[in-house]
Amino acid sequence: MxxxxxxxxxxxxxxxxxxxxxxxxxxxxxxxxxxxxxxxxxxxxxxxxxxxxxxxxxxxRWQSWRSPREVHPESNTAQQLHLMESFVERALSAPQFVLSWLSARSQALDDGERLHGRFETLMNEVFYVLDDYPSDPALREDGDISEEELREHVDETLRRSRSLD
Structure with missing residues (x-):
């Protein structure tokens, strides 16, 4: 067996x-x-x-992280945070950010990385807002958020998550 x-x-x-x-x-x-x-x-x-x-x-394998400061630097969660910063700094386009962030999130979940409390809520909010952003402009509908609105949301999430430290 x-x-x-x-x-x-x-x-x-x-x-x-x-x-x-x-x-x-x-x-x-x-x-x-x-x-x-x-x-x-x-x-x-x-x-x-x-x-x-x-x-x-x-x-x-991983402890539960309550803030970005606690995140292990070699984790997929650290990669998600780095992608968020790169997107806010305009080093990544929205489609690049969405694809890379969702991939890192999926890998974080597969690897058992765990977030806790408000930090988990904030990172989940990014996941949910990505659902409202169509990476393909041909799929854009009324009510979908723009690239700039996505960037503002990610920037706000980073700011709020830093306040957890």
Missing amino acids: DNAILSTARGYSLVAGSRAFVRACLDSGIDEARVRFLRYARRLAYANPSVMAVSMEHPP
């Missing part, structure tokens, strides 16, 4: 196998599952120290 799910009568499960299998079994990513298990292990540490030992052998 390459993959397995073991469940207890109390509703706890252990998922093991390939990265693709484990990811498909989880509702929120591998790192989030590891964080949840660590919290669970801490509650049980007094009664069963081996649970804590197992948890410590499988720590999350």
Whole structure:
């Protein structure tokens, strides 16, 4: 067997196998599952120290970041922030920014990078506003935001996220 799910009568499960299998079994990513298990292990540490030992052998790859200052410089989230700054400084066109930012976001999610609190909300707002910006001018409709409105929104998001530091 390459993959397995073991469940207890109390509703706890252990998922093991390939990265693709484990990811498909989880509702929120591998790192989030590891964080949840660590919290669970801490509650049980007094009664069963081996649970804590197992948890410590499988720590999350990334910590949850509450501000841009906390973001690991080699992360995809750092890349998203850099792309936002480049776009605001007009070093990137809107279509370049949209494509690159969405790619970095997707990779951040795949890698289990986690944001927390207001910082997560601000970065999600960028994602949502990108949905209102058609990169292809032929697809533009009434109510869609312009490139300049997108730039203003990204600039405002950067300003607000810096205030979290």
